[in-house]
Amino acid sequence: MALWDRIKESASTMQTQLVAKKNDLKSGAFRDASMAMCALVAAADGTIDPAERRRVAQLISTNEVLQNFDALDLQRRFDANLDKLTADFDFGKVSVLQEIAKAKKKPAEARAVIQIGIVIGGADGDFDKTEQAVVREACFTLDLPPHEFDL
Template sequence: MALWNRLAESARTVRGRLAAKRNELRGGAFRDASMAMCALVAAADGTIDPAERRRVAQLIEHDQVLRVFPAGELRGRFEGWLDRLTTDFDLNRAEALREVAKAARRPAEARAVVRIGIAVGAADGYFDAAELVVVREVCHLLDLPLHEFGL
């Protein structure tokens, strides 16, 4: 239960932290990495249901940081990743992780990508084990400490 409390607290603070970094997060690498991250979390259990698509669509529409990008463009990139993951999950999961890894060059972008993943995972009030595994894997990939995100 303590893990859930830490994750819930982390998810509540995500938007505030990301909003503070909004001006630093305007590049194409961040845009692409964040949409790949959203798709990875949404497809974490190997399936993609309509509720997960809606959660990400709402995040795209309402998140202060992501608002700097055209919503239609973000949705297109997210849906493109979902289509690819549906076609060949293992191959395209590796591709999505490579896209996310590009954010490692800029620490603020890397942290924001992880926080967006946490926000997507916790959007339904339940951060399931498969989503947690993806976020932890991305933290390792980006060389970010798990404890920084309450993971």
């Protein structure tokens, strides 16, 4: 199976698993952590162009699991995290990882945050090394083994 197909299949599988847990993913901690994860993956290479920002914002607004939350609120949280990362990536990453850590208390939410990162990273068909690295770092932040997610 080609790498492209494996990435699409993995993102699709993660999305299916997320939808199955949708009713369990309604906490503020999950909301905050998932928006931080989206921003971290979007800015993984240290930059984010306007097209990428729009693409991720579109994915957030159409993601079935995230429809538990107000779309404008999600957009505001995503943008705030991106602003931290674009102002100073290293310093912003510390703050964003602290947001992600909010999901640590509930293992199902922690796993869902990682799955959202994989869905966002694989949405363009190229879950690249820098995106994988930040999702792996988030795994460590949430005390989850990266190999559980093929990272």
